[in-house]
Amino acid sequence: MIARYKKSMLNAYYNYRYWQNIIQSMKYNLKDINSQHNKTCTYLNKPGIAFSFDDNFRIHHWLQYGKGLFGYYDVKVTFNINAFHHFENERSFTQEEIDMLLDLQSNGHEIAHHGFKHKRATDFVEMFGMEKWISEEILTLFEWMEEQTHSLTKEKLKKPATFAFPYFKSNKECVNALVPKYFKVVRGHLDKQNLIPFNYTGFTPSICIDVKFLKSIKMLKKILKFLKEFNKNLILTCHSILPDEQNWDDFGWGKESKPAGQWRISPKLLGEIIEIAKENGLAFYTTSELAGIASFIDRNLESYIRYTFASSRKWIMIEDLENVTQLDLSNKNITNLDGLQYFSNLESINLIGNNINDYRLLKKIPKLRKILQ
Ligand SMILES: [Zn+2]
Numbered sequence: 001m002i003a004r005y006k007k008s009m010l011n012a013y014y015n016y017r018y019w020q021n022i023i024q025s026m027k028y029n030l031k032d033i034n035s036q037h038n039k040t041c042t043y044l045n046k047p048g049i050a051f052s053f054d055d056n057f058r059i060h061h062w063l064q065y066g067k068g069l070f071g072y073y074d075v076k077v078t079f080n081i082n083a084f085h086h087f088e089n090e091r092s093f094t095q096e097e098i099d100m101l102l103d104l105q106s107n108g109h110e111i112a113h114h115g116f117k118h119k120r121a122t123d124f125v126e127m128f129g130m131e132k133w134i135s136e137e138i139l140t141l142f143e144w145m146e147e148q149t150h151s152l153t154k155e156k157l158k159k160p161a162t163f164a165f166p167y168f169k170s171n172k173e174c175v176n177a178l179v180p181k182y183f184k185v186v187r188g189h190l191d192k193q194n195l196i197p198f199n200y201t202g203f204t205p206s207i208c209i210d211v212k213f214l215k216s217i218k219m220l221k222k223i224l225k226f227l228k229e230f231n232k233n234l235i236l237t238c239h240s241i242l243p244d245e246q247n248w249d250d251f252g253w254g255k256e257s258k259p260a261g262q263w264r265i266s267p268k269l270l271g272e273i274i275e276i277a278k279e280n281g282l283a284f285y286t287t288s289e290l291a292g293i294a295s296f297i298d299r300n301l302e303s304y305i306r307y308t309f310a311s312s313r314k315w316i317m318i319e320d321l322e323n324v325t326q327l328d329l330s331n332k333n334i335t336n337l338d339g340l341q342y343f344s345n346l347e348s349i350n351l352i353g354n355n356i357n358d359y360r361l362l363k364k365i366p367k368l369r370k371i372l373q
Helices: 002-036 056-073 095-106 121-128 130-147 172-178 217-230 255-262 267-279 299-309 360-364
Strands: 048-054 078-081 110-113 162-164 185-187 202-204 234-238 283-285 326-328 348-350 370-372
Touching (some): 048 056, 048 267, 056 095, 056 267, 078 095, 095 110, 121 172, 130 172, 217 267
Parallel strands (some): 078 110, 110 162, 162 185
16 A cells, blocks of 8 residues: 555656646757747737647547537647557458548648658668658658548548657658658657747657646647747647546557557647637647648649649748738639638629638738638
């Protein structure tokens, strides 16, 4: 009894130290990034959080407990996926699960790259070389994503612009092989500086807030205050979204799935974090938005914007759009306006001849006066 009490006190102490170290290093290294970048995301002009969720086999958890929560708070997040189930004999994903992913995408969430088979990058490269890792873990998932189609809407997955290292394992060699050739940012875990500037390229750290690490919201509160104070952003990584009372063993994924069961956050805690972030005046971004990339739900809108403003670029950058004052989008077969919020200086827009039911997004554009619809 006493031994158990001692052990739990010790664990609480270690956890306190773990977070204290993160906070200390943030304070210590702030000078460095402050001198380099001072810009926030222009369309909201607010520092913010990007929630990043890993592993495709958790899709049912994301849908069941995340989709409604994010919809309620109007928060867009990033889901990093693989093409195979971690358990269930590494089966591939069913059409129903593909539809679920596309459903998240059509709600404005980012679907990003997490390795085809979730291999440890560093080990794989050491054993088989960089070329094989790129072809088997990176290119194969791009191809797989391209092949998937929603069974009803026929919507396709977008080509991901960001990557998350499986098991958080990375090194400089892997980062350099991926950026900027395939991705604008690649996400890992803790680094000496975890706050990131807007429009960033390269290796991006994140803080894991699964129950394995985050035992109390107190320390995180301090960190969220820093974001506001220093105008910086932070990626918070999680895995499954599950209520505390949900027993992991009930999924029937066997003994080998046990460690994966600790990588979870409750919808209640996630909601609390969102509330605190809002109280602190923080915005919510996807990983690619933090990297300065503009994304659109509507494919026709996206291809027109790409053609008109970013034809020479690999990605449509938010900074390409912020000086535009007029947009003629007449007869473009557009159904969804999401993404127009990046045009922060837009004054007039022509939307005649499209099939749009919801114009609420236009209210987010501060200088917009003239609307033809
Ligand atoms: Zn993973």
